[in-house]
Amino acid sequence: MKFFLDTADLDEIEEAASWGALAGVTTNPTLYARVGGKLADFESHIERICTIVGDECPVSAESVATDRAQIVEDGRRLASIAPNVVVKVPTMVEGLAATRTLADEGIRVNMTLCFTVPQAMLAARAGARYISPFIGRFDDISEDGIEQVANIVEAVSNYDFTADTVNGEQLEVIAASIRSANHVTQCALMGADIATVPFSVLKKMVKHPLTQAGIDSFMADWEKVK
Ligand code: G3P
Numbered sequence: 055m056k057f058f059l060d061t062a063d064l065d066e067i068e069e070a071a072s073w074g075a076l077a078g079v080t081t082n083p084t085l086y087a088r089v090g091g092k093l094a095d096f097e098s099h100i101e102r103i104c105t106i107v108g109d110e111c112p113v114s115a116e117s118v119a120t121d122r123a124q125i126v127e128d129g130r131r132l133a134s135i136a137p138n139v140v141v142k143v144p145t146m147v148e149g150l151a152a153t154r155t156l157a158d159e160g161i162r163v164n165m166t167l168c169f170t171v172p173q174a175m176l177a178a179r180a181g182a183r184y185i186s187p188f189i190g191r192f193d194d195i196s197e198d199g200i201e202q203v204a205n206i207v208e209a210v211s212n213y214d215f216t217a218d219t220v221n222g223e224q225l226e227v228i229a230a231s232i233r234s235a236n237h238v239t240q241c242a243l244m245g246a247d248i249a250t251v252p253f254s255v256l257k258k259m260v261k262h263p264l265t266q267a268g269i270d271s272f273m274a275d276w277e278k279v280k
Contacts, residue, residue, distance in 0.1 A: 057248070058251070062085040078112040079112075079114065080228065105136075114166075129163070142164045145166065160220050165186065169188060169192065174210060184226050186227075186228045200237070207246050229246040232249055
């Protein structure tokens with residue numbers, strides 16, 4: 055399983071990248087608004103993220119257009135920012151159509167706001183490079199987000215989508231809307247390719263009270279041998 059950071063906060067990205075386990079970044083309009091972003095600066099902000107994480111790490115930048123021509127135009131513009139930009143497109147008819155066009159042009163799409171297996175199957179066949187099913191938002195409406203995402207992971211694994219994706223690359227499922235380290239555990243057990251996590255969750259993933267207790271006791275004992 056790979057880890058992406060789900061944020062538009064440059065300090066968080068810089069810090070997480072320095073930990074050595076970061077494989078990508080996902081942003082969305084809410085996350086950009088949360089860091090005080092302005093429309094005019096959006097592309098330069100994405101460019102800064104791309105520079106921090108480097109060419110090997112995909113960075114998802116979302117189109118908020120609702121018609122296919124505009125999504126395609128946004129996608130082309132966003133993809134021209136840096137080679138590692140992935141265009142995030144919501145799962146809807148216009149998004150699917152735009153995804154097909156963008157994929158045919160060699161532009162990678164992360165199909166987001168994906169909640170069901172049929173949506174995931176359509177996204178895959180439309181040429182999405184990544185599919186982002188949401189966990190927490192299912193939990194928010196008293197449904198089992200883990201079960202829903204596990205269904206998508208299993209359904210995707212039943213088929214070969216390499217004829218549909220850019221350059222025959224392997225389609226990957228990004229488990230999104232992750233709210234806890236336990237969500238990450240469940241995603242790893244179900245075999246999700248990627249978990250995109252907020253920085254708050256990433257920090258919790260590192261910690262365990264027994265790890266800290268072990269560090270404390272080893273340090274105390276080391277004092278005795280000095
Ligand atoms: O990247 C989209 C997703 O991770 C959003 O999460 O917590 O707003 O449902 P959340």
